[in-house]
Amino acid sequence: MIEKTYMAGFGGQGIISLGQMWVYCAMKEGLQVTFFPAYGAEKRGGIARASVIVSDAEIASPLVTKAHSVIVMSQDSVPIAEEICAPGGVILVNSSLVKADPARPDARIIRVPCNEIAERIGDVRIANMVMMGALSQATGAVKLDHFEAVLKSFFPPAKHGLIPMNLAAVAAGRKAV
């Protein structure tokens, strides 16, 4: 099993933590992982992208150039998604912000209104976790069984109050697929 995911959005959307959380959970599930982020040189705003791979064998190139799955968090990430998605891959679109879907008829396009769902749960900033739930559901590559444990080690104890909201986001994302 190897799942190569390309994640694209803009700075501030939590693309980086999405990718990190994904591989962290994958690692806990005994998988090999690589995570390689790419930002613009601007400090604020600008693009945010990540090549993310989980696999049960040694991973060759950490760079995702043909993605089994693509996450599109913003409208301006659509072109890169169209380009990078492997034939028959899956494209998860944050339909809250992306109005025109990627033109890839061969791909499975899943629309998740991440911002709306996140706002409903209580904070638009967990839109990325909604998407992670959707990714897990759509690909099955990472089960996210250890998500709660990961969050506990990730957040300082003072912030453990945020954990339920994150779990809810993932669950909601799962359901949205």
Place this chain on the structure above:
Amino acid sequence: MIEKTYMAGFGGQGIISLGQMWVYCAMKEGLQVTFFPAYGAEKRGGIARASVIVSDAEIASPLVTKAHSVIVMSQDSVPIAEEICAPGGVILVNSSLVKADPARPDARIIRVPCNEIAERIGDVRIANMVMMGALSQATGAVKLDHFEAVLKSFFPPAKHGLIPMNLAAVAAGRKAV
């Protein structure tokens, strides 16, 4: 014609100007020349040496490793002279300071009491010019025809008064051979 000369003494004996004057005159006589000095890293005292070549053809290595002629201005230069003199070469020894001659029975050894001669002419500092006269006489490589002209371009006008003494030194050196 090629004449490779190795000049050795200690700092302050005018080895460098001896070599420079020699090649300057040679150049005026239409010869090709190279002059390569070597000093110790100390600013005062220490060794002073020069590889000096005059030739009527292009000169290959500017480094003299087998010398047709060797000038020995001080006692501690004797060993290098013994080593560097080509078989059948000529070694000119400043007998004012060198008491034990180089042990090179195959070489022509010429003893010139440069300091005494120079002091007699008026300044011990022209001992080097005495030696140059001797070198010219012994090798015939450079005739020193243009010596006066060279001195004129070398010295600022204020010092032209020193020229006769230098000419005398060369003449005396010539005679001492």
Place this chain on the structure above:
Amino acid sequence: MELAFGHPKSLKPIQTKYCPGCGHGVIHRIIAEVIDEMGLQTKSIITNPVGCSIWADLYFDFDSVQPAHGRTPAASTAIKRMLPDHLVICYQGDLAAIGTAEIIHAANRGEKFTTIFVNNAIYGMTGGQMAPTTLVGQYATTAPNGRDPVEAGMGYPIKVCELLATLGGTKYLARGAVNNPANIKKTKKYIRTALEAQMRGEGFTLVEVLAQCPTNWKMSPADAVGWLEQNMIPFYPLGEIKNTLQPAQTDAAAGER
């Protein structure tokens, strides 16, 4: 409807890559205004340094040269020597660390370009490391418990104007800030004085400008400006630190515009 305050000509009317609330923007604007007022747009050269203001050449609408990190004073030295009738602006954030030797010696030689030293107490572009001007106790990624001069041996914040003031070649050293309109106007006056002195060939001139870096200070822009006022200005006194320009002309330049 009469235009009261509008975009200077020497600055391109485009979106910058600087963060919201970043101090560089105002400094760019006032430099451009002074150049417009002096009518020197096509006789100006800016050296944009390595730092967030690496982007300066995208914004200033005149020639530019981009030297190595910290070496803008060396490059500016040569540019001004080659083009003595040009206005040469050495725009810098990094001069108190890797550029220490370069700025001290350019100042000591009395090089006739003008340095605009943007002191935001942090390394902005590289993500918030300690700068030579980081305040004692201030957090930086390389001073994770705050700058500690004694125990951790991190050194004291360096007062660049005061350090340079001891050097013979320095003629005009001033420190402004971009925290509020009054200080911004004063800063602009310092810059104008410096640039005019440069064009008269008087000697080394430098204007240090205290500026906020909301991003790496991890504050909102408004909080950042407040922090600058409460912490930086008390430590880095504003004003003309050294002014040995020819008196007559200084007065003229000092007149309100």
Place this chain on the structure above:
Amino acid sequence: MELAFGHPKSLKPIQTKYCPGCGHGVIHRIIAEVIDEMGLQTKSIITNPVGCSIWADLYFDFDSVQPAHGRTPAASTAIKRMLPDHLVICYQGDLAAIGTAEIIHAANRGEKFTTIFVNNAIYGMTGGQMAPTTLVGQYATTAPNGRDPVEAGMGYPIKVCELLATLGGTKYLARGAVNNPANIKKTKKYIRTALEAQMRGEGFTLVEVLAQCPTNWKMSPADAVGWLEQNMIPFYPLGEIKNTLQPAQTDAAAGER
């Protein structure tokens, strides 16, 4: 017959490669004497710089490290941090040019080694080029008509102690000379004060020593000492330029020995 003045133990009794009358020799001797007096011969490390005193490791009879030209303050920083109980002496001629950033930042960090800055107003080893401390009008091979700060833009002689005095980390900065017995004794006292402060871990200490370079000044040793007295001492004031050492201990150290 009682020995009144004799060769210090920490200096090897061998002929040096320095020129006749060179100032380095006396400075070597008084450093060695202080180390002897403090009983630290086998706990001392000297960094011999690139310059005529590159030979220092031949003469001082204890450990030494030879760093790159100008970088002795950086190397000394690390040596002292690694061996805080050792006496680390940063012997330098070159700190005001290529070493500017290194000395300023070591000073600003309050690094706890002692710098002995031999100011002979010239680059000795390389044959008489202008040093940052060359006096105005003084001849050098790279200032063939004398140092000219304004017309030729060669900069002004830099007063190292005064420049460093503005920095927070500096605790003791003094300037001595080796022109006559009285000044030599005073210089030795400064060095002793600095080295004792170092061993107490007080902060950055530096003693600048005005010294003659007869060879590159192209003078006899006696004339060189005279030139130093008439030209250097008036420009570079002797004395303790900055002393913020703990008062009690300073007093003790200042007592005549």
Place this chain on the structure above:
Amino acid sequence: MADDIRLMKGNEAIGEAAIRAGCVAYFGYPITPQNELTAYMAANMFPKGRTFIQAESETSAINMVYGAAATGARAMTSSSSPGISLKQEGISYLCGADLPAVIVNVARSGPGLGGISPSQGDYFQSTRGGGHGDYYTIVLAPKSVQESADLTYEAFALSDKYRIPVLVLADGLIGQMMEGVKLPAPIDPASLPKKAWAAGRQAEEGRAPNHVSSMNLVPEELEALNIARFKHYETVKKELCRYEEVQVEDADIVLVAYGTSARVSLGALQAARAMGVKVGLFRPITLWPFPYDRLNALAKRGKRFLAVEMSMGQMVEDVRLATNGQAPVDFYGRCGGMVPSEEEVLAEVQRLLAR
């Protein structure tokens, strides 16, 4: 068990590995894309009573390393390409004084200020001595976060053993990427053997003074020192040459690549093999000493080679020197911060094999 595996950035793993290797002195200056390493050392050295200094410049940092190394301490600096250029004089000095030290280059695209994206454009500088004079440093090229940790850890031991500085040549991708990493066991710096040649502790050791220096103004002596050092290099070459091979035995074409481009090449190999195309991979781990002999042996067995680099072609010269005309050597490279894709490399392989 996955439990002692940590998810870390390459930059952080290098820092932690250095600390575990007993590095007691880190001197650095910020530069992208290695800033996490400097920050990691800032956060973790001081609490352990070790030395962290944000130097005033890269030049100062390398000279601090020189000073610390001269006392026998395990010392380190890190930077990225332009900063490494500023260290060249210092590296030459370290080599001239036979001082151990670890230098990490998380390389970015050049020349000049260039960009901040990953590159392998510093290969020549690393393996041919960007500084002056005759010298080499050991150069280790990790391909993963795990290897970044392992090689950094080992770098200190190798450097001490051979008294040669070790350069860890990574790139921005390796520094920025996160992977799982199992960290090596911490070494107590106090437990490391004392170095007899180091400055300091003369009293305790009761020895004659030690002089750490790279100077010798007597050509005969300096030459003798250089020749001795190069003889020592021969030992290192014999003992240290390290590489990884993947399916070279039956390969029709062998990709030669290190670090990130080796990862990409491995992917291309796997894709090729899946298509029945016999591709092998030769990955030098030590860039100096470069595994000339093994490559030469492969060349003699009739292999052909494709060097894959994130540069305009630098390591390929070593491949040519190794194969010495006995096999065709081709080159495929991307530069300026571009990382080649598996697909591109595969396409290049197919192009070559079809020729």
Place this chain on the structure above:
Amino acid sequence: MADDIRLMKGNEAIGEAAIRAGCVAYFGYPITPQNELTAYMAANMFPKGRTFIQAESETSAINMVYGAAATGARAMTSSSSPGISLKQEGISYLCGADLPAVIVNVARSGPGLGGISPSQGDYFQSTRGGGHGDYYTIVLAPKSVQESADLTYEAFALSDKYRIPVLVLADGLIGQMMEGVKLPAPIDPASLPKKAWAAGRQAEEGRAPNHVSSMNLVPEELEALNIARFKHYETVKKELCRYEEVQVEDADIVLVAYGTSARVSLGALQAARAMGVKVGLFRPITLWPFPYDRLNALAKRGKRFLAVEMSMGQMVEDVRLATNGQAPVDFYGRCGGMVPSEEEVLAEVQRLLAR
């Protein structure tokens, strides 16, 4: 006539040639064995109204060159080995910004502080980019005082023509030695064509702003710039490769040497020929671009080669790359400031031929 021939040190001849080439800006820092050059410029630039600055360091000097070059001025710096190491970042910047400039290295023995005697130990640094990133500079290697003047003079023109910095790689012997030299005709700097890309004089030229920079943070763009630069390098390789051959046609063994070691090799050749031994000499004048093709052609004609260097073996790698296994390549070198003698080289030739 001998009358317009001047007796000069190599260092002085370089300085005078630079001035005659229209160099208007010299920035330097003292270092042996090139001090006469800095002193010459100090004495002769200012009276001509040109710029001489004794910079605070070599690093500053190269960045001053960068600034001056950015305005289109003919600018120059000089130093010796350790100082050249300090310039590596700046040289990489010059190349990244496509700025012309002349850099003179009167090389001494290394590594580290080493000694002050002549050496050819900076060949790798010079030809492989001691700085970071993919770039080359043109490298000219004079063998005599005359050629020092000629090549320095030409360096400015080449650098302007190709917008590539030119390194004049001499050594302490060439810098310190005196020979007769006929100096090239002075060029009035004001007569040189303006450079359209330079900063300054915007008003006069009535153009859009010029930006001199080596930065590009977009990998695709930076890659394109690098590829374009390397394409340009191919042109340079075609147009500029320069070498001298002496009696190679009938030679049984060809000495390959540049600069001082080529002079020594010529002496060995003459001695050998006098004994009836057929020795030839191949002297690269441009070290970059290196005359690979010609050497390769000679290799194919069955020559064998002996590279003679004042190093532990650096240029010999280029000879190996050129000959590509088609001819035996041997190496003879001295280092640490030692200059080989004709006798030694001859002995080595005889040893090889006897084998």
Place this chain on the structure above:
Amino acid sequence: MANKGKPVIDRERCKGCLLCVRACPTKVLGPDTTPNSWGYYPSSAIAPEKCIACGNCYQVCPDVAITVYKL
């Protein structure tokens, strides 16, 4: 003081730092409720009639996004 003015904000250039809001003595300005195409919530003249054309907003704006007119 009796000046009357009008601030014109370039919504696309504005990065919503709100330093102009802080600097305005008469509280003319406030954040807009809809983001611009960069995702920033720009400043807007919420009480334009209070503007005295002092230029403070112009002075502090890092993005030169404000033009002030005198009426």
Place this chain on the structure above:
Amino acid sequence: MANKGKPVIDRERCKGCLLCVRACPTKVLGPDTTPNSWGYYPSSAIAPEKCIACGNCYQVCPDVAITVYKL
């Protein structure tokens, strides 16, 4: 002041700079007439009886070539 002393000069270490001669208050010292083996004309005690053991010569000697004894 009433001290009596004796300067002992290491002829081989002395470089003949004569700074000691300049520094001696009682004119004990002067240049020797024969050079040492380095070619330098060393300092020598030409009026040894005048020595007051003040140590000035020792202090200024760059080559630590003088030892001073109290008699």
